[in-house]
Each structure stands twice: as structure tokens, then as C-alpha cells.
Amino acid sequence: LKSILKNPHLLATKAYIGGQWVEGDNGTFAVTNPARGDVVAEVADVSRAQVAGAIAQAEAAQKEWAKLTGKERAAILRRWFDLMMENAEDLGKILTAEQGKPLAEAIGEIGYGASFIEFFGEEAKRVYGETIPGHQRDKRIMVLKQPIGVAASITPWNFPNAMITRKAGPALAAGCAFVARPAMETPLSALVLAVLAEQAGIPAGVFNVVPSSSASDVGKEFCENPGVRKLTFTGSTEVGRILLRQAADQVMKCSMELGGNAPFIVFDDADLDAAVEGAMLCKFRNNGQTCVCANRIYVQAGVYDEFAAKLKTAVEALKVGDGLSEGTTTGPLINDDAVAKVQEHIQDVTDKGGAILTGGLPHDLGGTFFQPTIVTDVTQDMLVAQDETFGPLAPLFKFEDEDDVIAMANDTIFGLASYFYAKDLSRVYKVAEALEYGIVGVNTGIISTELGPFGGVKQSGLGREGSHHGMEDYLEMKYICLSV
Numbered sequence: 001l002k003s004i005l006k007n008p009h010l011l012a013t014k015a016y017i018g019g020q021w022v023e024g025d026n027g028t029f030a031v032t033n034p035a036r037g038d039v040v041a042e043v044a045d046v047s048r049a050q051v052a053g054a055i056a057q058a059e060a061a062q063k064e065w066a067k068l069t070g071k072e073r074a075a076i077l078r079r080w081f082d083l084m085m086e087n088a089e090d091l092g093k094i095l096t097a098e099q100g101k102p103l104a105e106a107i108g109e110i111g112y113g114a115s116f117i118e119f120f121g122e123e124a125k126r127v128y129g130e131t132i133p134g135h136q137r138d139k140r141i142m143v144l145k146q147p148i149g150v151a152a153s154i155t156p157w158n159f160p161n162a163m164i165t166r167k168a169g170p171a172l173a174a175g176c177a178f179v180a181r182p183a184m185e186t187p188l189s190a191l192v193l194a195v196l197a198e199q200a201g202i203p204a205g206v207f208n209v210v211p212s213s214s215a216s217d218v219g220k221e222f223c224e225n226p227g228v229r230k231l232t233f234t235g236s237t238e239v240g241r242i243l244l245r246q247a248a249d250q251v252m253k254c255s256m257e258l259g260g261n262a263p264f265i266v267f268d269d270a271d272l273d274a275a276v277e278g279a280m281l282c283k284f285r286n287n288g289q290t291c292v293c294a295n296r297i298y299v300q301a302g303v304y305d306e307f308a309a310k311l312k313t314a315v316e317a318l319k320v321g322d323g324l325s326e327g328t329t330t331g332p333l334i335n336d337d338a339v340a341k342v343q344e345h346i347q348d349v350t351d352k353g354g355a356i357l358t359g360g361l362p363h364d365l366g367g368t369f370f371q372p373t374i375v376t377d378v379t380q381d382m383l384v385a386q387d388e389t390f391g392p393l394a395p396l397f398k399f400e401d402e403d404d405v406i407a408m409a410n411d412t413i414f415g416l417a418s419y420f421y422a423k424d425l426s427r428v429y430k431v432a433e434a435l436e437y438g439i440v441g442v443n444t445g446i447i448s449t450e451l452g453p454f455g456g457v458k459q460s461g462l463g464r465e466g467s468h469h470g471m472e473d474y475l476e477m478k479y480i481c482l483s484v
């Protein structure tokens with residue numbers, strides 16, 4: 001990997017704690033390239049005591065960091081953003097090598113991830129409080145917004161850069177210090193952020209990265225250590241529930257970006273070509289491994305066959321391969337479990353009467369490569385209707401009626417992203433209001449931007465990331481009642 005980087009020093013493998021690069025008390029763990037199966041790096045495996053040490057460093061550093069003006073923090077965050085953009089290609093290569101997504105997509109993620117540092121840096125200047133007319137003649141009511149303290153994050157492997165910057169951006173902008181535990185599959189993308197943080201002049205202890213092979217140990221330390229005042233997590237609903245339970249003992253503020261089960265509805269008045277394009281981006285980006293990927297594609301009966309045919313043409317044009325090879329549109333899946341889940345969902349569909357329109361099998365390339373797949377005649381009793389596939393499987397459900405499809409779309413414990421394609425204006429309003437989701441994409445398959453509030457309802461999570469609302473998750477409100 002080093003040999004293909006313009007700046008080989010970006011490949012850091014030690015933990016970054018209190019401004020120091022340190023070995024892990026538990027030795028190292030291996031990071032493998034999912035496209036080739038080879039070991040890319042051995043990364044420091046920190047102990048629970050080292051995580052506690054990082055929290056202590058963060059606590060001390062946070063007090064000074066919070067004293068800076070918003071404008072001073074903004075200038076430093078701007079440098080961090082600039083460094084990410086200047087090194088985007090190298091950061092992209094590191095990301096592809098450990099995660100598998102095509103290099104163009106990886107570089108796209110770096111731009112997306114960096115945008116949160118840029119945006120929230122700017123927002124650091126706009127942490128406005130409030131004055132409220134007093135309740136008595138001598139009373140003045142003021143509301144201050146103050147940083148919550150030390151924020152700790154646990155993040156997944158599917159967006160190894162952006163899932164961290166979405167949290168660290170608002171945290172640091174608000175005046176919090178940050179301790180990041182990256183996914184074991186993708187620590188290098190987190191560590192390179194620390195390399196650039198150091199270069200940007202982020203003070204020692206304000207941004208820490210603690211790679212560890214024991215997620216549950218780190219999770220417990222984050223929840224039990226009184227130095228942490230905020231837990232921010234992206235991952236499955238299952239683990240989110242565990243962390244919420246653990247965090248309850250300290251009554252810790254939590255942000256949770258959890259699982260989704262996104263419906264993607266194509267009505268008969270939709271622009272079908274646009275809907276196919278949206279579905280391709282929404283379903284097959286990152287090989288289907290995003291929490292906002294279309295998981296259930298509902299197509300109205302009158303356009304079902306035509307949509308299926310057009311989608312088939314588009315899917316068969318995808319090029320599966322190593323993310324670092326020219327022309328690859330679709331990389332490998334992250335691991336064998338991911339492949340097994342896709343196979344389980346396909347098997348369940350065919351067992352219950354559905355059909356495979358294209359794909360359906362592991363790819364000839366072997367490893368964790370899988371054929372982009374479409375299945376038809378999918379119904380609500382199948383596994384894929386309730387469970388997120390997190391892979392390259394597009395299941396097509398047929399529906400007749402608007403109210404029915406809304407009911408089916410909402411029939412899930414999840415409520416993160418949803419999408420639909422339609423032209424009729426009253427239908428657009430009605431359906432957008434009726435979908436029980438935190439995010440609704442109307443005539444678009446891509447909704448992620450630092451400018452919008454990303455987050456879910458129901459069991460998809462708590463809190464919002466992105467937009468000025470994203471800052472609130474890292475701020476406490478203080479009400480001052482002044483008698484004059």
C-alpha cells in the first residue's frame with residue numbers, strides 16, 4: 001500500500017492518544033484487503049486502560065480547546081479540511097485498500113467526509129444562544145450553548161472516513177474533545193485523520209484514535225468512564241440497543257445512527273429512466289453496503305415489467321472487480337458473513353416463490369465478490385422485507401395502490417431513509433408526509449450531504465448529523481436566570 005501513496009507517511013498504524021503515537025498494550029491486529037485477502041497493515045491494539053488514558057487526556061485538553069473562540073477553532077478545522085482535500089487521492093487509496101470500494105467512490109467519500117469538517121468549522125462561529133423576556137420585572141433569562149465535554153465515537157467500516165468526520169466535525173467545532181474507536185476492519189482511514197489533525201494544529205488530546213480488537217471493552221469504557229459525557233454511534237440497531245442500555249447508568253447523552261430498511265417506491269407516473277438511475281445509485285453504491293441503500297424496491301404494477309427490464313440492463317453493465325483497478329464500479333463485500341447474508345436472502349426469495357432476474361451467485365472472481373442481483377415477485381413475507389441485506393441484491397415488489405404501498409413501506413421497526421419517484425404534485429406531498437422516515441428522497445436516490453439533517457426515527461436512531469441541527473448533539477443548553 002505504501003508504494004502507491006504519494007505521501008507514504010500518511011499510513012499510520014499506531015494509536016493516537018494525547019498527541020502521541022503509541023503502541024497497543026494488546027499488541028496488534030491485522031487489517032486485510034477484502035479484494036485480495038492479503039494483510040495491508042498491522043495496527044496497534046489498545047487495552048481498556050489505554051482507552052481510559054485517552055479519555056483522561058481528552059478531558060484535560062477539552063477545557064483549553066473550549067476556551068478558544070469559535071473563530072479560532074474554525075481556522076484550525078479549515079486547515080484540517082484543506083489537508084484532507086489536498087491528500088484526497090492518498091486517503092482514497094488507503095480507504096479502498098482496507099474497505100474495498102472503487103477508488104473513485106473512495107475519493108468521493110473523502111470529499112464528503114471532509115465537507116463535515118468544513119461546514120462545522122464554519123458553524124463554530126454561529127453557536128448562538130438566546131435571550132428570553134423575563135417572567136418578572138427584575139428577571140432576565142439567557143440561554144447559553146456550551147460544549148458537552150468529551151465525546152466518544154464508535155463507527156462502522158462502510159464509510160471509514162465520513163462516519164468519523166460527521167461526528168468529529170460538530171464535536172470539535174462545538175468545543176468538545178473526541179475519542180474515536182474505528183471499526184476493526186478500517187482503522188487506517190481513522191488514523192490518517194489523526195496524522196492530518198496533528199498537521200492542522202489540533203491540540204494534543206483534542207482528537208484521539210483508539211483502534212481495538214475488542215469493541216465491547218471500548219464500548220464499556222466509554223459508557224462507564226465519568227470523563228465521557230457523550231456517546232455517538234453508527235452501526236446496527238442491535239449494538240445500538242446494547243450501548244444505550246450501558247449508557248443509561250451514567251445518563252449519558254447518545255446519538256445513534258442505526259440500521260435502516262429503506263423502501264424505494266416507483267409510482268406509475270414516475271420518470272422511469274430517472275427512477276432506474278436513482279435506484280442504481282441508491283442500491284448499488286458501496287456494493288449495497290450503506291444504511292440508506294434501497295432495501296425494498298416497490299414498483300407499481302403498470303410499470304413493473306418495464307422498470308425491471310431497464311434495471312436489468314443497468315445492473316448487467318456494472319463491472320465487479322478490485323476497487324483499485326481502472327473501470328471497477330463494484331468492489332467485493334466486506335467479509336464472508338456479508339456474502340452469506342446476501343445468499344440467505346436470495347435463497348429465501350426463491351424458496352417462497354420469487355425469481356432471479358439477473359445474478360444470484362458468488363462472482364467468478366472468488367473471495368467475497370458477488371454478482372449484482374435482481375430478484376422479482378418479492379412479497380412482504382420474505383426475509384428481505386424485514387431485514388437489511390447490506391449487499392448487491394435489488395428485490396422488486398409489485399404493488400397496485402398508493403395507500404397499500406405506504407402501509408408496506410412503513411411496516412418495519414426502522415425509519416432511516418426512504419425514496420420515491422412520482423410526478424403528480426399532490427401524490428408527492430401526500431406520500432412524503434406519510435412515510436415514517438427521518439429522510440425522504442423524492443425523485444432522487446442520493447440524499448447524503450453535510451447541509452441536510454441526516455438521521456432516523458423509530459429504531460433507526462436518535463439525533464441528527466449534518467446541517468446546523470447536527471451541532472446540537474454536542475451542545476448543552478444552560479439557562480441563566482438573572483435578577484437585576
Ligand code: ADP
Nearest residue numbers: 154155156182183184215216219234235236239
Ligand atoms: P456493522 O454491521 O456495521 O459492523 P455493528 O453494529 O455490528 O454494525 O458494528 C458497528 C461498530 O460497533 C463496529 O465498529 C463494531 O466493532 C462495534 N461494536 C460491535 N459490538 C459492540 C459492542 N458490544 N460494544 C461496542 N461496540 C461494538
